Amino acid sequence: MHSPKLRLEGVTHSYRSGRQSVAALAGIDLTVDEGEFVTIIGPSGCGKSTLFNIIAGVEEPTGGSVILDGEVNGERAGKTGYMPQQPLLLPWRTVEENVMLGLDIRRVPRKRAREQARELLKRFGLSEFAEHYPAALSGGMSQRVALLRTVLFHPSFLLLDEPFGALDALTRLSLQMWLQELWQSLKASVLFITHDVREAILLSDRIYVLSARPARVLRVVRVELPRPRRPEQLTSPEAAGLEQELISLLLKEQTA
Ligand SMILES: Nc1ncnc2c1ncn2[C@@H]1O[C@H](COP(=O)(O)OP(=O)(O)OP(=O)(O)O)[C@@H](O)[C@H]1O
Numbered sequence: 001m002h003s004p005k006l007r008l009e010g011v012t013h014s015y016r017s018g019r020q021s022v023a024a025l026a027g028i029d030l031t032v033d034e035g036e037f038v039t040i041i042g043p044s045g046c047g048k049s050t051l052f053n054i055i056a057g058v059e060e061p062t063g064g065s066v067i068l069d070g071e072v073n074g075e076r077a078g079k080t081g082y083m084p085q086q087p088l089l090l091p092w093r094t095v096e097e098n099v100m101l102g103l104d105i106r107r108v109p110r111k112r113a114r115e116q117a118r119e120l121l122k123r124f125g126l127s128e129f130a131e132h133y134p135a136a137l138s139g140g141m142s143q144r145v146a147l148l149r150t151v152l153f154h155p156s157f158l159l160l161d162e163p164f165g166a167l168d169a170l171t172r173l174s175l176q177m178w179l180q181e182l183w184q185s186l187k188a189s190v191l192f193i194t195h196d197v198r199e200a201i202l203l204s205d206r207i208y209v210l211s212a213r214p215a216r217v218l219r220v221v222r223v224e225l226p227r228p229r230r231p232e233q234l235t236s237p238e239a240a241g242l243e244q245e246l247i248s249l250l251l252k253e254q255t256a
């Protein structure tokens, strides 16, 4: 029987600070199928990163079920490739050593880890920077190295929290295309967070729109544009209509 990579059922979460409790998630239902690219958009502070921390097992939800690979509320640490909102490259490790980090954590022999990191860097156009330190990289390159590090740790299910947040429009566009290629060649399942509605439309099979905090699912839309996608497709009437629909939903939440 077909079972999704991830299913969330009624996931709630509250943070406690002193005697007060802050509700971040108000019952989230969500699925990611094998090989699917699913994106979450929602107002700032609504609980998106909280949801990722829960899926990755960094945090346990206050209520509801997280079903990863068919296992209900099981141990999730190490079972996803999680790239947090502010990924840090370690400045004392070279690019290659940064990409190897996840394998070091898993105690993969260094020689094998280095070979895998080299192959990945080569395949994704970063070979010549393997021996450089992160300080010598541009913002776009750093993001790619952080992404490859995540991929090498766990290639089949990626949780990417605004991976292109701090980049200029052109770099962002080239990385979006790069990620699409990476996703297709790895046949990975991806759960992605962004503030950028066009980015969501360009990359996703489905988009979940969340409400203001505490987050609930306002709408789920399927993006039917053919793949591989090109930025020009965003100007089609279908894509433009979807963009308007999503923006007006988000604007309503922003002012709610
Ligand atoms: N460790 C924490 N302790 C207490 N409150 C927290 C903690 N982490 C997040 N929060 C609160 O939970 C709410 C949701 O935060 P979260 O980071 O999940 O939002 P977000 O949707 O990722 O926001 P952004 O779009 O700005 O990244 C916020 O009100 C935040 O202040």
Ligand SMILES: [Mg+2]
Binding pocket: 048, 049, 050, 085, 161
């Ligand atoms: Mg966040």
